[in-house]
Amino acid sequence: MISKQVQAVVAGHICLDIIPDLSKVSSDSGAFFQPGKLIEVGAATLSTGGAVSNTGLAMVKMGVPTALMGKIGDDPFGAVIRLLLKERWGVEEGMVVVPGEITSYTVVLNPGNLDRMFLHAPAANNTFCADDIDLEVVSQSRLFHFGYPPLMRRIYENDGIELVKIFQRVKSLGVTTSLDLSLPDPNSPSGKADWMAILRSVLPYVDIFVPSLEEVLYMVDRKKYEKLLVEGDDDANIAVSASDLTELSDLLMSFGCKIVLIKCGVRGLYLRTASLESLKDLGKAKPASLVDWIKRELWHPSFHVDNFAGATGSGDSSIAGFLTAFLNGYTSIESVQLGCAAGAFNVTALDALSGLRSWSETVAAVRKGWQVNEFVVTEPGWKLQPGGWWCG
Numbered sequence: 434m435i436s437k438q439v440q441a442v443v444a445g446h447i448c449l450d451i452i453p454d455l456s457k458v459s460s461d462s463g464a465f466f467q468p469g470k471l472i473e474v475g476a477a478t479l480s481t482g483g484a485v486s487n488t489g490l491a492m493v494k495m496g497v498p499t500a501l502m503g504k505i506g507d508d509p510f511g512a513v514i515r516l517l518l519k520e521r522w523g524v525e526e527g528m529v530v531v532p533g534e535i536t537s538y539t540v541v542l543n544p545g546n547l548d549r550m551f552l553h554a555p556a557a558n559n560t561f562c563a564d565d566i567d568l569e570v571v572s573q574s575r576l577f578h579f580g581y582p583p584l585m586r587r588i589y590e591n592d593g594i595e596l597v598k599i600f601q602r603v604k605s606l607g608v609t610t611s612l613d614l615s616l617p618d619p620n621s622p623s624g625k626a627d628w629m630a631i632l633r634s635v636l637p638y639v640d641i642f643v644p645s646l647e648e649v650l651y652m653v654d655r656k657k658y659e660k661l662l663v664e665g666d667d668d669a670n671i672a673v674s675a676s677d678l679t680e681l682s683d684l685l686m687s688f689g690c691k692i693v694l695i696k697c698g699v700r701g702l703y704l705r706t707a708s709l710e711s712l713k714d715l716g717k718a719k720p721a722s723l724v725d726w727i728k729r730e731l732w733h734p735s736f737h738v739d740n741f742a743g744a745t746g747s748g749d750s751s752i753a754g755f756l757t758a759f760l761n762g763y764t765s766i767e768s769v770q771l772g773c774a775a776g777a778f779n780v781t782a783l784d785a786l787s788g789l790r791s792w793s794e795t796v797a798a799v800r801k802g803w804q805v806n807e808f809v810v811t812e813p814g815w816k817l818q819p820g821g822w823w824c825g
Contacts, residue, residue: 439500439574440760442608443489444566444599445588446558446581446615447503447528448537449510450482452745452783455544480784481517482539483558484580484613487749487785488756490522491775495757495792500570501527504561506534511557529565531557537584543743543783559586563598568606575717576760577603580613580749582631583623583648590622593631600638609716611641612690613752614648628652637689640715641759643752645696646670646678653684670698675732675812675825678703682730691715692726694755694772696748700808701734701822702755702769702776718760725764730825732815733769734805736777736798746785751776757792766822767799774799 454475481490485503492499501518505511505528514536518524540552558581571577579599582588588596603610612635617623629652636642647670650658661672682693682705691711695703706712706729713723720726754775758768774795782788790798805821815823 439498439570441489441492441497441499441576441578441756442502442571442574443485443492443499443578443580444502445485445561445579445613446483446537446555446584447481447485447501447505447514448483448539448553448556448558449514450478450480450539450541450745450784452478452480452541452543452743454478454783455542456742458544478784479513479517480786481514482541482746482785483537483584484578484615484749486518487746488578488580488613488753490524490786491746491750491753491779491789492757493522493524494786494789495753495775495795497757497760500567500574502529502566502570503527504529504531504534504557504565506530506536506557507532508534508536510536510538529561531560534560541743541745543745549744553584555584555586558584561585562587562595563602566599566602568602571603571608572606574608576609576611576756578611578613578752578756581615582612583615583617583626583628586622589626589628589631592627593634596631597635597638600635604638604640604716607716609640609718610638611643611752611756612636612639613749614644614652616645616648616651619651632685633688636685639690641692641694641756642685642690643694643696643755645748646673646698649681649685649695653681670700673697673700675810675815675823678732679705679730679825694752694769696751696776697732699735699806701732701773701805702751703732704765704769705730706765720759720762729765731766731769731822732810732825733766733773733822734808736773737804737806738777738780740781742781742788743783744780745783747776747779749785750779750789754795761792770799770820770822771795774803777803
């Protein structure tokens with residue numbers, strides 16, 4: 434039984450990440466994937482991956498008592514996950530172990546000067562369902578976060594009925610709810626699911642929605658997603674405008690969520706919040722004072738990093754930083770800044786967790802005046818603020 438003395442529960446997708454060191458490999462993608470070619474690489478890093486690990490353990494590292502809930506098999510990869518959770522993090526409980534199931538794994542390919550690529554097997558995550566959530570533990574927490582439904586077949590099939598069931602049950606306990614996505618393989622059943630319908634059904638029970646720009650555009654506006662990819666040289670984050678983000682957040686909030694945090698890669702984090710009336714129903718993690726959170730729109734650039742190693746789990750780390758700040762009563766802009774800081778620390782290491790700092794170190798780095806990767810918003814109504822962030 435998981436200890437009930439928890440502030441947050443992070444549930445959903447978990448896997449074993451296998452990350453070979455490709456730092457000395459040529460960035461020529463054509464040559465990299467040449468059939469029959471042998472490429473010498475460095476040592477492989479083994480770490481737990483997926484939202485449960487990346488976001489949940491990041492929150493643990495930042496000082497939040499957090500329970501993890503995921504599903505693995507009784508195979509060697511599952512044994513490695515349990516060993517890593519126990520030896521590195523002191524977490525021994527929370528995994529549903531299913532005899533005969535295959536544990537999910539991801540091979541992370543991160544050659545220099547190219548965006549990372551993933552070879553992923555969902556495996557046991559495909560059978561995760563609402564009954565795998567320990568509601569007794571959830572009821573003792575203030576915040577419930579669920580991640581990566583597009584990589585969990587039973588969660589997204591039948592128009593997301595299991596996902597909706599999870600959030601209905603958790604919200605009925607008065608717990609603040611948070612949802613993250615992942616980008617589906619367009620040719621997979623997940624990529625062909627009706628994600629617009631799924632979001633319409635689940636977001637009324639989601640307080641804080643934290644997708645990446647690519648993920649949510651893929652699901653609600655495929656034409657704009659494909660157009661921005663072309664205009665942005667394979668990076669929708671570069672081509673997006675402030676008005677695009679306003680329009681997108683308008684749509685998402687019309688579905689029922691109260692806070693939208695959109696991850697925009699190198700262009701940082703975009704935040705949009707609802708009216709006072711909506712925010713009053715935020716649940717147990719609701720800030721003591723809601724004044725600073727009412728109808729906010731802001732866009733904060735990423736922080737500059739000299740020693741970039743890889744972006745595995747950077748979005749999850751940003752979420753963890755934001756949620757940790759939210760739980761600790763920080764203001765809206767402070768929460769976004771601390772989310773950006775956690776994401777920046779993340780990219781200094783190959784895996785999703787080694788680069789992260791303690792909460793006190795993360796706060797200190799922001800308050801010291803960390804340089805941002807500047808960008809300009811030219812659209813009317815946006816104002817540049819001290820520190821390099823923009824207010825809508």
